[in-house]
Amino acid sequence: MNEEFEAERPSAGNVPEYSVSEISGAIRRTLEGTFGRVRVRGEITEFKRYPSGHLYFSLKDERGKIAGVVWRGSVSRLGLVPENGLEIIATGKVSAYGERSNYQLVVERMEYAGEGALLARIERLRLKLAEEGLFDGERKRSLPVLPDVIGVVTSLQGAVLHDICTTLARRFPRHVVVWPVAVQGEGAASQVRAAIEGFSRLDGTGAVPRPDVLIVARGGGSLEDLMAFNDEQVVRAAAACSVPLVSAVGHETDTTLIDFASDRRAPTPTAAAEMVVPVRSEVMADLEHRGARALSALSHRLQTARLRLLRAGSALPDLPGLLQTASMQLDTRWRRLEVALPGFVRHKRAALVAAERSVPSAAALLAGQRARVAYLEKALQSGTARTMQKWHIRFERQRLTPAPLQACLRERKTALAGICGQLDAVSPQAILARGYVLVTAQGQPVTSSGALKAGQAVELTFGDGAREAVISRKKAQKQEQGLLDL
Numbered sequence: 001m002n003e004e005f006e007a008e009r010p011s012a013g014n015v016p017e018y019s020v021s022e023i024s025g026a027i028r029r030t031l032e033g034t035f036g037r038v039r040v041r042g043e044i045t046e047f048k049r050y051p052s053g054h055l056y057f058s059l060k061d062e063r064g065k066i067a068g069v070v071w072r073g074s075v076s077r078l079g080l081v082p083e084n085g086l087e088i089i090a091t092g093k094v095s096a097y098g099e100r101s102n103y104q105l106v107v108e109r110m111e112y113a114g115e116g117a118l119l120a121r122i123e124r125l126r127l128k129l130a131e132e133g134l135f136d137g138e139r140k141r142s143l144p145v146l147p148d149v150i151g152v153v154t155s156l157q158g159a160v161l162h163d164i165c166t167t168l169a170r171r172f173p174r175h176v177v178v179w180p181v182a183v184q185g186e187g188a189a190s191q192v193r194a195a196i197e198g199f200s201r202l203d204g205t206g207a208v209p210r211p212d213v214l215i216v217a218r219g220g221g222s223l224e225d226l227m228a229f230n231d232e233q234v235v236r237a238a239a240a241c242s243v244p245l246v247s248a249v250g251h252e253t254d255t256t257l258i259d260f261a262s263d264r265r266a267p268t269p270t271a272a273a274e275m276v277v278p279v280r281s282e283v284m285a286d287l288e289h290r291g292a293r294a295l296s297a298l299s300h301r302l303q304t305a306r307l308r309l310l311r312a313g314s315a316l317p318d319l320p321g322l323l324q325t326a327s328m329q330l331d332t333r334w335r336r337l338e339v340a341l342p343g344f345v346r347h348k349r350a351a352l353v354a355a356e357r358s359v360p361s362a363a364a365l366l367a368g369q370r371a372r373v374a375y376l377e378k379a380l381q382s383g384t385a386r387t388m389q390k391w392h393i394r395f396e397r398q399r400l401t402p403a404p405l406q407a408c409l410r411e412r413k414t415a416l417a418g419i420c421g422q423l424d425a426v427s428p429q430a431i432l433a434r435g436y437v438l439v440t441a442q443g444q445p446v447t448s449s450g451a452l453k454a455g456q457a458v459e460l461t462f463g464d465g466a467r468e469a470v471i472s473r474k475k476a477q478k479q480e481q482g483l484l485d486l
Helices: 002-008 020-035 072-077 114-131 160-171 188-201 232-240 257-261 269-276 280-315 319-358 362-398 403-426 428-433 473-485
Strands: 037-049 055-060 065-070 087-097 102-112 149-154 175-180 213-218 245-249 438-441 457-461 466-470
Touching: 020 087, 037 065, 072 102, 102 114, 114 232, 114 257, 149 160, 149 188, 160 175, 160 213, 160 269, 175 188, 188 213, 188 232, 213 269, 232 257, 245 257, 245 269, 362 403, 362 428
Parallel strands: 065 102, 149 175, 149 213, 213 245
Antiparallel strands: 037 055, 037 087, 055 065, 087 102, 438 457, 457 466
């Protein structure tokens, strides 16, 4: 720089004169030419992302601070997402910004400053996601027993995909759908996230079938190599995946944040393939064993049911014997009925004849009722005369008014009318007056048409008198014919 200034001096001994832009440009050329590409270690602070896409921040340590910038075109190639408090090693060049008379580090790439910084960052992210509930056990889903389609998110290079496919073919061949991604380096995290979300969005109606289980795998590597699977967006995509997910990242001792968000964690990709499918021979052997047990149980059930049926059958009565006994009882009762029915009829007929003989004749009943009525009429007339004389004497003695006598007469007349009504109700004359006829032959009432013969003279008593009649031959023939039919 001194030589450059000396060449531009107009004359020795005079102080040179420079413009601000000349000084600024000289300083910039000196810084860029002296340092070239450098690696600076420090903690990011004052980080800002501008709408233009440029990133501005500062790197600091215990004794100093330097401004840094990432131009928009270099953001996608940084290798990590910068944030305040992150300790990194920035690779770039030192340059000056003449308009503000300050210098800055133009960063082209960033990397974590050692495993300590990486682990601290991972732990902070783990605690944050755990508080949100992304790692809760209630979110874990069970894997299907035998999936038809298995999705694999991994790189096409390396032995991971080969190990998974070989293990599946050995244990139980299944249809495998591979979504190739970069598993480390620039853009690996975004590709893994896009693959997980893409498998989750499949509905099975397109050309690509929807997987029943998903394996996210990669081989072993350093902590920096596995950082794509510690990315926050990848972990959130794994937690939100609608397909049961198995993480198989790194070796058995490696742990990434996707392991906490997945439904199952496998120590290796081979173990993940063993986890999602059973051994075909073992499944067949288990099915045969279960089939044999089912047949044995069914045979035992049938034998038990047969024994119960035999015992129940032996406990039942002899149905043919019961039927024969019932038939014999029916025949016996029928014979007894044939013998008992005519006797029962004869007994009832004899009882009817005896009752008929004990019934008095209608003429005797009528004569008795007439005598009773005459007696009652005489008694009534005699009693009325005596009552009139008695009341007349009492009236003459006491000289009372005729009102009590008239009331007594009305009472007696009412009682007499009631007695007369009763007599009329039981009088044979009342029955004859309603249209009935009393038939008598030789002074005896006729109660059966069979007792009359053709040409026999009878007397018909009506309500108002009696008439003689002769039984005609036609009616007698009909009656005899009716009796023969009976």
